[in-house]
Amino acid sequence: MSSTFVIAWRNLGRNRRRTALALAAIAIAQVSVLAIDGLMHGFVDSTLDSLTGPLMGHVQIHAPDFREERAPDLVIDDVDMRLTAVRRVQGVASAHARIYAPALAAQDVEGFAVVAVGVDFEAERAHGGLLEGLRGQTPGDREALIGEQLARQQGIEVGDELALVGTATDGSIANDLVRVAGILETPMEMISRSGVVMQLESAQEIFAMPDMAHEITVRGTGAPADAPALAARIRRAPTMGGLEVLPWMELAPELASFFSIAGLYGYFVMLIVFLAAAAGVANTMLMATFERRRELGMLLSLGTSPGRLVRIILIEAVLLGLFGVFIGCVIGGTIVAIQGAVGINPWASGDANVAIYGVSFNEAMYPRLLWSDYVPGFIGVSVVSILAALLPAIHAARLEPVEAMRR
């Protein structure tokens, strides 16, 4: 067997240019597969991070029907007690309450539509919060941060006074004045376009929601993928009866299926790439066996069994394939590692405001590879090489030695 291996290896060295070309084809295929994998991971990472970060968290809690109706009176009551209970659940990193109240706002007489968002400023300033990266003082009572696009559109400036009118939870008319404490730059479309963000307590007072909120956003200590288990644990916690506890996959099913489609797409690309590699290997091996007819005939006439001949050719093909994949791994791995270290920004071209699920993306993403990303290349190319070399190998094994040597 080992001499078979050596012969196969040496055969590869006989026409170096052809072998190099075949290697290059396979290597390029593997580099593309790895580059796509790397991008895909980087994209999923950054998207998931942005989405399950400030916007959704890993798990959200609402009153049933709130997500469909958005009726301001569909509230979570006893919010403080429930928050305490949620924070005690194993695997919960943070939990905080929010209020979303549609309202009519005005600086002077002209009204415009806004959403008053009540949040826990301290909690939302932490990593992954709605207000991550917010500098300066925390707004006080009856002070608000205005979404950047809203401020620009309505000409709102820091220090302005804004009237808010809406429907309070008890059905009465909520109306109050808030002072603009700052302009909020946020990737969250809804907040940027229509958000008037204030302290939870202020919102609770204005909209008559004592100890109430519309949403509890929970971040887990684990990965976004662990959200369903986290949601199940929270559901079992005391005081969660009658509330809807959902992981982000169910809050944004389109997003979850988008990611699985992206995964399928990756496989599809890989399939095409491997077919191209197979064509390269098949061509090389066909040429190699055709060229060596005389020599193969000689080997057969000297008593080499046809089976061994098949093995030599197949091993040659697999070696060629694996070596190509290996080179591809080195180059592809290096490229992705460099991209991952530097970060690439696909949204950087101009002012493009790409919004996915209400979150606009302008941050760089960091491609990365899992060890498992390298494996399919090796397996795929091995299988494909064997299949591609099988025909020339069988052809060689069936050669009539004398016939083959005569030409």
Added chain:
Amino acid sequence: MSSPTSLQAQPAPPNLEQLTRRLDDMWSSSASIARMEVEIVTPRQTRTMRMRVWTRGEDRALIVIEDPARDRGTATLRRDRNLWNYLPRISRTIRVPPSMMLGSWMGSDLTNDDLTQSSSYMDDFTGRVVGRSESPSGWLIRYEAREGVVGLWRRIEFVVNDDGTLPLEARYFDRRMRLARTMRFTEVREMDGRRIPTRMILIPHDREGHRTELHYLDMDFDANVPERTFSLTELERGR
């Protein structure tokens, strides 16, 4: 021949033109002052407001809430197609932007747009007497929006009583011909010389368990309401 109703004399179908004019003019007058109660029912709560309403012509209206105390003095002014809300607690007047015209008025099932409508069945719709209606029992009249008329409703069906003098029920179909809301007209009483339904029950079909009832407490169809009632300065003047 076997059904007892068919043995009775069938009432004659109403005169469409007379009926249409009556529907258009039922509550309108050159100027009026009314007091009404609005009951807003949601699956979770019921709220009652009392308010005073001044109107002048087709396109001037002022509504001021008198009760509950928390909302007292809150007012809505309509001039033509514009709507302003006055909020006494923060002493601000805010115009309702076009983007919010379809939003709820004061938390009810009425939209801001409803308050600025002055469409006429005569001018904006083509009517047709369809025939008898079973539930409620009366005549079914169908109004289809005229070509080119901009409005929310493509069809409005009325069921009117046998002699064609009073509406019993109206059904509003949106641009996609979906039944969007039903209005029931009940408690017919004589008010300031007119026999009119004094309670209207609005049922939106896209919000289960929601209902808004409008109840006229008293009405002066022939009031003296000066034009300046409907000005922004008057709106903000303490009432």
